[in-house]
Amino acid sequence: MEKRAFVTGATGFVGGALVAQLVAEGWQVVALVRAHSDTAGLSSPGIALVVGDICQPEGLADAMAGCTVVFHCAALTGVGHRIDDFYRVIAGGTENLLGAARASGIKRFVLVSSVAVYELEGASHCDEQQPLLSSSIDPYGCAKIRAEAACLAAHRQGQFEVSIVRPVFIYGPGDRPGGFLPELAGMMAQGKFRLIGGGGNRIPMVYIDDLVNLLIACAEQPGASGQVYNACSGESPTWRELATALSDGLGLNMPGVVNPRLVMPVAGMLECLAKLKLLRTLPLSKAAVKLLARDVVFPADKAARELGFVSGVGFAEGIAHTLPLLKAFSRCTNR
Template sequence: MTQGHYTGFSMRVFVTGGSGFVGRRLIATLKARGDEVRALVRSDKAAETVRTAGAEPVSGDLDDAEALRRGMEGCDAVVHTAAMVKAWGSREEFFRVNVEGTQRVVDAARAAKVKVLVHVGTEAMFVGGKPIVQADETWTRPEKPLGLYPLTKGLAEERVLAANGQDGLRTVVVRPRLIWGKGDTSLLPQILESVRKGQFRWIGGGRHLTSTCNVANVVEGILLALEKGRGGQAYFLSDGPPVEFRAFMTQMLGAVGVKAPEGELPYGVARLLAVVAETAWRVLPLGGEPPLQRFILRLMGEEVTVNDAKARAELGYVGHMTREAGFAEMRS
């Protein structure tokens, strides 16, 4: 493997999900430090996005083993950020994208003799078990995860870690909690839409603690995992000490010029409404997705905190982007 950033030599890196929030920031950072980047794209629009960020587009998707193999040929490293990130959808699609798609990425990396694969996982894989409070890497997945996203992301991570050492491939997982920051095309737009429609409520008052991870810190963790991550290991990433959920969200909305609503909804009432809504959407021919879901309540309506001490000790992870600097960047 050609040496990476920390020894001053460039790498050739293949990225999935390159047109997404994390992918764009990752490509721009890799390019800025002198690496060569290729990115998998499913559309002309995605191709233009990754090209603008600094990557060479490779047409195809996670179903296309040949496109994956072609894109990875001659690469030193692969970063797998692509996933079906939804709270609701068909079991078939979740498994096809998150589990089978990840397996195809692993298989292609092995076939292309790539040396290291970093997979972007999530703390959401623990939803359905005990409260996610100060979760660390010793935690095991619950027997019955709550929802298809936690289930399939957990299975995907399992596939990645199991492949460590096969055909010389080193596999590492990073698990950022609540990714946010400038250029967010995921979390913030959903919140803004909810505010615009007058549907936003603070569940249980919103005074619970949460861990967060700015997109710049996610990228920092990915790059360190490429260089220093131990094969077959996972690493939580965060911005540091937890913060009150309501205070954080209020500041984030304020950074884009939106005043946070005041409306609240008791947790018990919200959970009952979520159960009723999920049931209705399962048995009736209703379009879209339920307005309230238990999976979302567990991630946003109660404490979710992670312990990133392992990443700090083993990778030298710092999380250089402070929340204050992240908000300032959003305002710029």
Template sequence: MSQSIFLTGATGFVGGAILKRLVAEKYTVVAALRNGPQLLEDNIKIVHVESFDDATSWEDSLDGVDVVIHAAARVHVMNDAEADPLGAFRRVNVEGTLNLARHALKAGVRRFVFISSIKVNGEGTPAGVAYSPQDVPAPADPYGVSKMEAERGLRELAAESGMEVVIIRPVLVYGPGVKANFRSMMNWLDKGIPLPFGSIHNKRSLVALDNLVDLIITCISHPAAANQTFLVSDGDDLSTTQLLRKMASALDRPARLLPIPARALSGVAILLGKKSLSNRLCGSLQVDISKTRSLLGWSPIVSVDDALKATAQNFQERKKQ
């Protein structure tokens, strides 16, 4: 008998891919949407909600649901216009998450899978040193703080009830349809713009969308996932220079990378008030997925090269539309 899955964020980059996989594997899905098109599939039920906060009513939406996958969130933004950014993140990512979890518990939901963020661990690691799930959290921005507080609240709820909680902290997710900085990078490479990133020797963990979704699906029913926290990546860390070269190859474009020292780039970025951008381009952020591998018997299902090729192909197809 197919399990019933309640999914939030089903029209988002990650949530949409989760939904596609659930439908393909014949799960019964209840998809909670704030807006967006009707999803016309026989095994999908749509629930429209006005907001994700502590006032949202889930009274009738969770009846008969076995597992909640909570992928909706107020996401990290570079230039937040909110007067109180932390308060805005807390309303959705903490209060909204815990409100949904309490309703799920009341409805008899067996497991709650929460898509968190590596930002709970922090913003970067020394090269060769990787974050682990056991590290003391050290979020450095309101988004990371809100995800940490949501995790804490969910663990407390699990400890005082029978509902299992699974927490997954992805690193940067890429794949077909990716937007933001990753899409900008592809645009630069596609246009042949010379980039000053030919001598960056950092190490960064990334995760292909297919790999993240596969882990999430694994965590729906794997007995060992109950009340655990998992980090996820492709298991193949790259420097910024390596990533750009691989992406250029996937796009069938030359990588015009100028060998500017990372220290010089960081200095210029700091002078321009772009320290956080400099950290992402020149700094390291690595994760240790050995617990994810050993406890769940899970491994990434696609390689970095294959995932970048699929991402590039989608990018080129969209250009023609």
């Protein structure tokens, strides 16, 4: 297979790390970037930049010309976005890319999804057969479900081969402001973060290098066609262990504790207001509370068995690699 990939979200955390690894492994990369994006990290030989937007389908097929694989990493993250924008960008953008991929003759489409698609009510062990979210209107998770459905439909129709990867919380050097750990550290610094239920439950995490390796395996290995894979490291810290590592490493105060029985009703009320169109954003969903407050495992056994996925970086090593980045963010914030 000719190693020429089309990558969305290339100026983001996952997309940027993926592009760097693809180039290191001899791939030619076409990176889709928006007009005003910071592309300083995409100047290596082997990377061609194409200006465009997944929400504007015109020109996407031409930009993919000559590529054999699409890695779709672009998405909205965080809670500050309008509910409608999650669907417009995540679901609608994916549908636009699928149409362009069909027109340009793409052979493999790899979607970066999320474990936010899973129904966590009563769950403690979520493999890839776990039912999808139905008890919450969490816009991120629901939009990802629509994006996955569109991808799998394209696969069933024989348009091209599809693989879907569902990461847990992603961390590592190279993260951007607004990313998971930068956002968490910022909230701790401002005294806005609380450990739900004391923080004794595990937080499922995956190191960026491990995730990138799995994405590339999905593009290269025939057995990944039509498959869905969890992406999670072999060991997960508790929320208290993570907060302690950030507190010690960044000189922050440990966060306080909040009773989950107080948080869930608030999330339920916010969802009711969103359903009535009285909220344009949803700052907290019931699905998010379950993910933050419960001890849920997202095993990557299927990826290990079928693709040889190995989680090579444990939490202690991974957080040590990440702390310098977080310290740099902290210095910039305090200026």
